[in-house]
Amino acid sequence: MASSLEQLRKYTTVVADTGDFEAMREYKPTDATTNPSLILAAANLPQYEHLIEKAIAYGKAHGKDLEATMDYLFVLFGCEILKIIPGRVSTEVDARLSFNKEASMAKAKRLIEMYAKEGISKDRILIKLASTWEGIEAAKVLESEYGIHCNMTLLFSFCQAVACAEAGVTLISPFVGRIYDWYVKSTGKKVYENGFDDPGVQSVTRIYNYYKKYDYKTVVMGASFRNISEIKCLTGCDLLTISPSLLKELSQENGFDLRQSLSAEKAKAAPVEPDLRKVTYDEARFRWELNEDEMANDKLSEGIRKFAADAIKLEQMIKSRLEKA
Numbered sequence: 517m518a519s520s521l522e523q524l525r526k527y528t529t530v531v532a533d534t535g536d537f538e539a540m541r542e543y544k545p546t547d548a549t550t551n552p553s554l555i556l557a558a559a560n561l562p563q564y565e566h567l568i569e570k571a572i573a574y575g576k577a578h579g580k581d582l583e584a585t586m587d588y589l590f591v592l593f594g595c596e597i598l599k600i601i602p603g604r605v606s607t608e609v610d611a612r613l614s615f616n617k618e619a620s621m622a623k624a625k626r627l628i629e630m631y632a633k634e635g636i637s638k639d640r641i642l643i644k645l646a647s648t649w650e651g652i653e654a655a656k657v658l659e660s661e662y663g664i665h666c667n668m669t670l671l672f673s674f675c676q677a678v679a680c681a682e683a684g685v686t687l688i689s690p691f692v693g694r695i696y697d698w699y700v701k702s703t704g705k706k707v708y709e710n711g712f713d714d715p716g717v718q719s720v721t722r723i724y725n726y727y728k729k730y731d732y733k734t735v736v737m738g739a740s741f742r743n744i745s746e747i748k749c750l751t752g753c754d755l756l757t758i759s760p761s762l763l764k765e766l767s768q769e770n771g772f773d774l775r776q777s778l779s780a781e782k783a784k785a786a787p788v789e790p791d792l793r794k795v796t797y798d799e800a801r802f803r804w805e806l807n808e809d810e811m812a813n814d815k816l817s818e819g820i821r822k823f824a825a826d827a828i829k830l831e832q833m834i835k836s837r838l839e840k841a
């Protein structure tokens with residue numbers, strides 16, 4: 517029998533979840549992502565020093581403007597990744613802009629312009645935004661008016677997913693393992709004998725079914741897994757992004773008869789009650805629903821804080837280099 521990974525690939529596009537250039541060469545993911553923590557880690561390696569130097573030189577030529585230097589650094593790393601992968605690279609909008617629609621849009625447009633100057637068209641870029649109300653509103657305009665594709669992250673709740681679909685975003689990447697982590701911490705329950713009871717798996721299943729039932733085009737890319745059981749329960753999801761270690765485990769598991777859990781046909785046939793009722797959210801209702809979901813609220817805030825902390829760390833490193841330049 518084929519390995520679990522081979523079976524999974526029949527139903528789902530599998531993407532290696534790694535920011536490491538060497539691992540990208542090995543696993544050849546279609547798409548990949550960059551973010552401040554990955555860049556910070558790479559920045560300490562001699563083989564990427566030339567990218568830092570190029571960004572510093574650019575900053576120096578632009579009045580030592582820290583923000584412009586940072587933006588250019590992200591773009592340079594994105595371009596480097598695009599040399600390795602055939603698909604798209606996600607580039608993050610600074611998490612500190614998560615509650616500012618206009619500033620998020622301006623940042624996204626600036627990044628796309630910078631990519632264009634490097635000869636990269638916007639079809640190969642996904643702008644990554646936090647799934648706050650403002651982030652989703654920014655994505656809606658970016659997609660509809662500028663043809664800029666967005667990858668909505670820090671997505672933990674159904675209301676965020678519905679708002680993203682209504683905004684017509686290209687892709688969402690709901691986090692499975694981080695939801696599981698929250699429930700482990702708050703309930704102490706670690707084992708779900710039936711993997712389908714895992715709250716992270718349930719969240720993505722509901723979102724997937726809702727999207728397919730109502731023909732939303734937004735693509736669902738499940739992310740952040742704690743073990744292969746969670747992955748197998750989501751067989752059939754549009755895309756799954758999986759760490760190299762779990763990919764290896766899946767490729768080494770033989771003799772498991774993997775069944776497709778998610779499909780558009782099943783979603784169409786699924787009962788509307790209790791949780792696939794068609795809903796729509798205005799701002800007040802969205803904020804209310806999100807606030808009612810303690811897990812999503814906690815994880816979203818925590819995620820924004822962590823992304824911001826990483827951005828600040830990278831910024832400090834670049835700032836001190838820029839001063840010396």
Ligand SMILES: *[C@@H]1O[C@H](CO)[C@@H](O)[C@H](O)[C@H]1NC(C)=O
Pocket residue numbers: 533547548549604605606642644667668669670687689737739757
């Ligand atoms: C979208 O962003 C997530 C992080 O939230 C990342 O893991 C994923 O690789 C990105 N997807 C694509 C297609 O770039």
Ligand SMILES: *[C@@H]1O[C@H](CO)[C@@H](O)[C@H](O)[C@H]1NC(C)=O
Pocket residue numbers: 696706707708709711714742743744745746
């Ligand atoms: C994998 O994670 C699930 C949650 O989805 C948990 O119930 C299960 O015990 C874990 N299995 C292993 C082998 O760690």
